Amino acid sequence: GAGVSQSPSNKVTEKGKDVELRCDPISGHTALYWYRQRLGQGLEFLIYFQGNSAPDKSGLPSDRFSAERTGESVSTLTIQRTQQEDSAVYLCASSLWLAGEPDTQYFGPGTRLTVL
């Protein structure tokens, strides 16, 4: 079946502009995660959604970052007033939720964000 998809694949923006990144999870996956990966570095957890529970926003680096998810489908990550340090690849992952047991997270291809 279809994997996790993200759009756009690349985004170049000017400092101070807002950007919106989109993630389409695997159908039936109730859990959705956003990560940030700076060049040559590991994955940094940003936010997590699971069903109708309140999202865990503990990884969001500042109040310029926000994310929404409609039901158990599409999620958007919004970065307001972008800064050069926001330049990174933003990865989305989704997983099944199996009654208290974590299941495999499947990653999308990422959106490469460049802030000039």
Added chain:
Amino acid sequence: GENVEQHPSTLSVQEGDSAVIKCTYSDSASNYFPWYKQELGKRPQLIIDIRSNVGEKKDQRIAVTLNKTAKHFSLHITETQPEDSAVYFCAAEFSGGYNKLIFGAGTRLAVHP
């Protein structure tokens, strides 16, 4: 705080040799430890994972060991091949079971023919 340390940051081996990557984690409540492989410009792909109720898991040339007492786990790749060249990330689940993963910084493995 939540932390996963990964070593080495780079690893170079000859084809056919073994490669070992080690990770330590800070949260003794962590119960799930996946390993991801990321090729240049591509998304991370799960290669193996282990849960805290076992000490070792194998899948062909790949094995993972877990020592919960010492809070460390390792990835072992035997009979390495050039196509094993990639960045490998370990991760540990934090915050009590909802799969919030904290990743190590990655190991760049180069397998030379």
